[in-house]
Amino acid sequence: MAELLTTRKENYSQWYNELVIKANLAENSVVRGCMVIKPYGYALWENMRDVLDKMFKQTGHQNAYFPLFIPKSYLSREASHVEGFAKECAVVTHYRLKQSPDNEGVIVDPDSKLEEELIVRPTSETIIWSTYKNWIQSYRDLPILINQWANVVRWEMRTRLFLRTAEFLWQEGHTAHQTKEEAIEETEKIIHLYADFVENYMAVPVMVGLKTASERFAGAVETYCIEALMQDGKSLQAGTSHFLGQNFAKAFDVQFLNKENKLEYVWATSWGVSTRLIGALIMTHSDDKGLVLPPKIAPLQVVIIPIYRNEEQEAKVSEVANAIVKELQQKNISVKYDNRDEYRSGWKFNEYEMQGVPVRITVGARDLEKNQVEVFRRDTMDKKLATPDVVVDEIVDLLEDIQQNIFNKALAFREKNTCVVDTWEEFKDVIENKGGFVSAHWDGTAETEEAIKEATKATIRCIPLNNPQEEGKCIFSGKPSKERVLFAKSY
RNA sequence: CGGGAUGUAGCGCAGCUUGGUAGCGUGCUUCGUUCGGGACGAAGAGGUCGCAAGUUCGAAUCUUGUCAUCCCGACCA
Numbered sequence: 001m002a003e004l005l006t007t008r009k010e011n012y013s014q015w016y017n018e019l020v021i022k023a024n025l026a027e028n029s030v031v032r033g034c035m036v037i038k039p040y041g042y043a044l045w046e047n048m049r050d051v052l053d054k055m056f057k058q059t060g061h062q063n064a065y066f067p068l069f070i071p072k073s074y075l076s077r078e079a080s081h082v083e084g085f086a087k088e089c090a091v092v093t094h095y096r097l098k099q100s101p102d103n104e105g106v107i108v109d110p111d112s113k114l115e116e117e118l119i120v121r122p123t124s125e126t127i128i129w130s131t132y133k134n135w136i137q138s139y140r141d142l143p144i145l146i147n148q149w150a151n152v153v154r155w156e157m158r159t160r161l162f163l164r165t166a167e168f169l170w171q172e173g174h175t176a177h178q179t180k181e182e183a184i185e186e187t188e189k190i191i192h193l194y195a196d197f198v199e200n201y202m203a204v205p206v207m208v209g210l211k212t213a214s215e216r217f218a219g220a221v222e223t224y225c226i227e228a229l230m231q232d233g234k235s236l237q238a239g240t241s242h243f244l245g246q247n248f249a250k251a252f253d254v255q256f257l258n259k260e261n262k263l264e265y266v267w268a269t270s271w272g273v274s275t276r277l278i279g280a281l282i283m284t285h286s287d288d289k290g291l292v293l294p295p296k297i298a299p300l301q302v303v304i305i306p307i308y309r310n311e312e313q314e315a316k317v318s319e320v321a322n323a324i325v326k327e328l329q330q331k332n333i334s335v336k337y338d339n340r341d342e343y344r345s346g347w348k349f350n351e352y353e354m355q356g357v358p359v360r361i362t363v364g365a366r367d368l369e370k371n372q373v374e375v376f377r378r379d380t381m382d383k384k385l386a387t388p389d390v391v392v393d394e395i396v397d398l399l400e401d402i403q404q405n406i407f408n409k410a411l412a413f414r415e416k417n418t419c420v421v422d423t424w425e426e427f428k429d430v431i432e433n434k435g436g437f438v439s440a441h442w443d444g445t446a447e448t449e450e451a452i453k454e455a456t457k458a459t460i461r462c463i464p465l466n467n468p469q470e471e472g473k474c475i476f477s478g479k480p481s482k483e484r485v486l487f488a489k490s491y
Numbered sequence: 492c493g494g495g496a497u498g499u500a501g502c503g504c505a506g507c508u509u510g511g512u513a514g515c516g517u518g519c520u521u522c523g524u525u526c527g528g529g530a531c532g533a534a535g536a537g538g539u540c541g542c543a544a545g546u547u548c549g550a551a552u553c554u555u556g557u558c559a560u561c562c563c564g565a566c567c568a
Contacts, residue, residue, distance in 0.1 A: 004529095032560085087566070123568095157492095157566060164567070217568095237568060276568060307527055346528035364527055374527090491568090 005354075007288045012232040013160075016283060020161045023291045023355050025278070033159040033166030037275070040355065043299035045169065045275060049149065051201050051297065052171065052273070055193055061145045061173060066127050068151075069118040074126040078251040081125065084218020088155040090120040120153040125219065125244075125270055128174045129252040136176060136266060139258050143186075144176040162279035163236075163491055170274035176266045178258065180245070183267035184222075187243040190271045191224040194239040202277065203294040203407035204228050204284045205414055206238060207437070207486060209462025214446050217270075221245035227461045227486070229414045230283040233435020235461045235488035238280045241271035279491075285379075285406050291356025292379055294406055295399040302328055302335040302395060303357045307345050307364035314339075320373070320388050321363045327392045333399070353378060358402050359395055363388075379406050420484070427475050427487075431458045437488050441481035443474035452476050458487045 005022065006014045020026055025041030028034075037045065053063070069092060076082050096112035121127065132144060153167045173190060177183040191208055198204050206226035216223040220242035228238045249255070249265040258264050285292040295301050304321045308314040321337050328335040338348055345362070352360055362374040372385045375394065379402045386394050417436030421427045430438050442448060442460065452475075453459050463485045472481050 084567095152568095154567075156568095158562095158564095168568080170568085240568070272568080274568060309526065341526095344526050344528090344530065346526090346530085348529090350529050362527075366527070 005288055005290065008231060015288070016279075017161065019282060019286060019290060019354075025282075025291075026161050028161070031166075033156055035161050035165050035167075037169075040299055041278065044278060044281075044293070044297060047297040047299065048197075048202070048277060049171070052197055053147075053149075055197060056147050056171075056173065059145075059189065059193065061147045061175075063148060064146045065148050065150070066121075066124050066131065068121055070121050070124075070127045072117045072119055074130060075119055077126060078219050078247055081219035081247075081251075085122045085154070089122055090153045090155055092118040092120065121150070122152055122154045123270075123272075124148065124150070124152075124172055125174065125248055126252070129248040129254060129268070132174075132176055132266075133252050133254045136254055136256050139178050139256055142176055142178045142256060142266065143182065145173075145186075146175065147171055147173040160279075162275055162282070164276075168275045170272050172270060172272040175269045176249075176254070177268070178256070178264075178266070180267050183245075183269050184243050187222070187224055187241045187269045187271070190269070191226065191239070191241040194241065194271075194273060195226050198226060198228070198238055198277070198280075199407065201294065201296045202281050202284075203296075203403055203410065204238070204280055205407065205411040207462055207464055209464040209467075209486065211240075211462060212446070212449060212460045212485075214449055215460065217242045219244060219247050220270075221247065224465075225462055227488075227490075228280050228284060229417060229437060229488070230280070230491070231413065232283070233417055233489070235437065235486075235490045236276075236280050236283070237461075237490065238277055239271075239273040242269060244268035244270060284410050286356065289350075289381070290354030292406060293356035293358060295358045295403050298356065298358050299334070300336055300355075300357050301333050301399060302359045302361060303348075303352050304335065304337045304361045304363060305345055305348050305352075306337075306339050307362060307366075309365065313365035316368055317363050317365055320368060321361075324361065324363075324373075324388065324391060328395065331392065331396060333395065359398060361391065361395075377402055379409075418486075421475065422472070424475055428456055431456045431487070431489065435489065437461070437486050439484045439486055440475040441472035441483075442485045443477045443479035443481055445477075448474060448476050448479075452487070458489050461486045461488050461490060 005018050008015045024038050025044070026035045026037045029036045075085065093114055094108045094112045095114060096109040097106040098109040100107040135141060135144065149171050151167055151169050156164050156166050159165050175186050177186060195206050195208050198206050206228045208226055211223040211225055217240060222243040224241045225237055226239045227235050230236055246265040246267060248268050254266050255263045256266055282291065285294070304324060306314065306317040306321055308317050318339060325335050325337050349360070356378060358378050360376040362376065367373050371387055373388055373391055374383055375386050375391060375398070376383045377398060418439065419430050419434070419436065420439045421430055427438060427440055438458070449460055463483070467483045469483050472484070473479065474481050
């Protein structure tokens with residue numbers, strides 16, 4: 001019993017850290033702040049990526065790849081963009097190593113200094129817009145709808161597996177349009193695509209909204225976001241979609257001739273989700289026994305575990321198990337028959353529960369005498385008996401049910417932890433003691449936002465889309481306000 | 492960059508006060524018995540004690556320096 005997790009109640013962040021390691025998702029690397037994504041964690045990312053990639057293509061986007069390195073001068077073209085990223089950039093200054101004079105390893109060759117230093121991309125707007133400039137002459141060249149799957153580097157002070165690492169994997173979409181309206185439409189289309197993916201595949205309910213000016217992406221005119229509430233009452237930004245206006249077009253001089261033969265700057269968007277989504281997934285569904293994964297993206301949907309005493313029993317059990325495996329595979333359900341002899345069944349149960357496999361089937365010699373197998377669902381930890389000939393049909397339904405159930409559970413949690421508050425005292429109390437989302441009036445100024453953050457550590461997570469308009473008074477300043485915004489402490 | 496802590500077997504740790512053959516748990520290897528919720532026994536493999544200098548007959552242990560990592564703050568998807 002040495003492998004138990006710290007419970008969420010004991011120490012939520014320790015629980016998270018241990019879970020990532022023990023569920024075999026990822027581990028820290030020798031390079032500070034960087035992670036090794038292990039096969040099980042990477043399989044999860046691949047499943048997420050595959051679904052998203054299909055969604056992007058269905059909405060008319062194409063994949064491309066732009067360089068990892070960006071000339072330093074590019075980053076300084078757009079003023080607020082530089083300001084946003086300058087403090088966390090890795091810089092390449094040399095291109096060669098040589099044997100050290102004392103023959104103890106290698107040193108940077110001082111003669112290999114680069115004429116212009118290169119920045120390891122923290123995001124690709126600048127390199128992409130400098131390229132788009134050459135691709136765009138006429139309105140006939142628009143829109144450009146491109147996505148890239150890539151790694152980026154942001155030199156973070158404090159890192160945590162998946163939630164914030166110095167290097168992470170993501171996708172970044174970069175689109176160019178003729179009109180402001182079309183670009184805004186694209187920005188909104190993508191944020192809804194993200195919400196659709198995160199809710200319907202990852203089973204994580206999200207709030208869709210707009211960022212305030214201070215939380216906005218550096219260089220954006222408007223930032224749309226999806227925010228998810230974690231089990232510790234903190235909010236996590238799970239994806240962003242930016243309307244960039246003509247900021248980058250102007251910075252990189254990207255103009256096109258419109259139908260009236262007049263030069264215009266193009267309108268831009270960019271949008272992304274990262275491996276951080278895996279952090280959101282873990283913290284939304286998992287429990288003190290380990291990971292809980294939504295069937296639609298789980299690397300392994302069903303595991304079958306045999307129980308037997310001797311070879312004769314093993315043969316019988318395996319025959320039934322293998323038949324179930326085959327039938328599940330025919331229905332495109334991923335399944336593993338774990339007949340390793342070196343571990344006992346109880347050990348395997350705990351292992352797969354830690355890894356969040358949605359369904360487990362136990363086939364025991366004693367079961368077979370009664371023509372039954374045991375079906376276990378990870379989300380509720382319930383066990384049921386089924387006859388081998390119908391178990392596969394039941395599992396198809398069960399996987400659906402688990403997907404739905406964990407979403408409903410997460411949604412109920414969010415609703416329970418979203419408070420409408422009208423006084424400053426109550427606001428402080430809820431943020432301090434209960435956590436979760438707090439819906440409150442705000443006077444719309446950055447000063448008030450900053451003062452609230454200073455006092456409570458809570459920030460405005462978003463201004464929900466289609467927000468009901470109502471007269472009210474700012475929670476902090478008492479000034480008039482016409483809508484509520486969502487506050488929370490955040491990751 | 493401030494404040495605190497830690498470096499000893501793959502992992503988790505003890506040993507250091509009072510210097511004298513480097514230990515425990517777990518994991519690993521082999522064999523046997525087990526097998527319905529993290530089995531048990533036996534036999535094994537595995538360590539420049541972070542690094543460097545110093546004190547000493549002798550340093551994991553004492554001294555000095557140095558490097559690294561982790562935690563708490565300022566910055567962030």
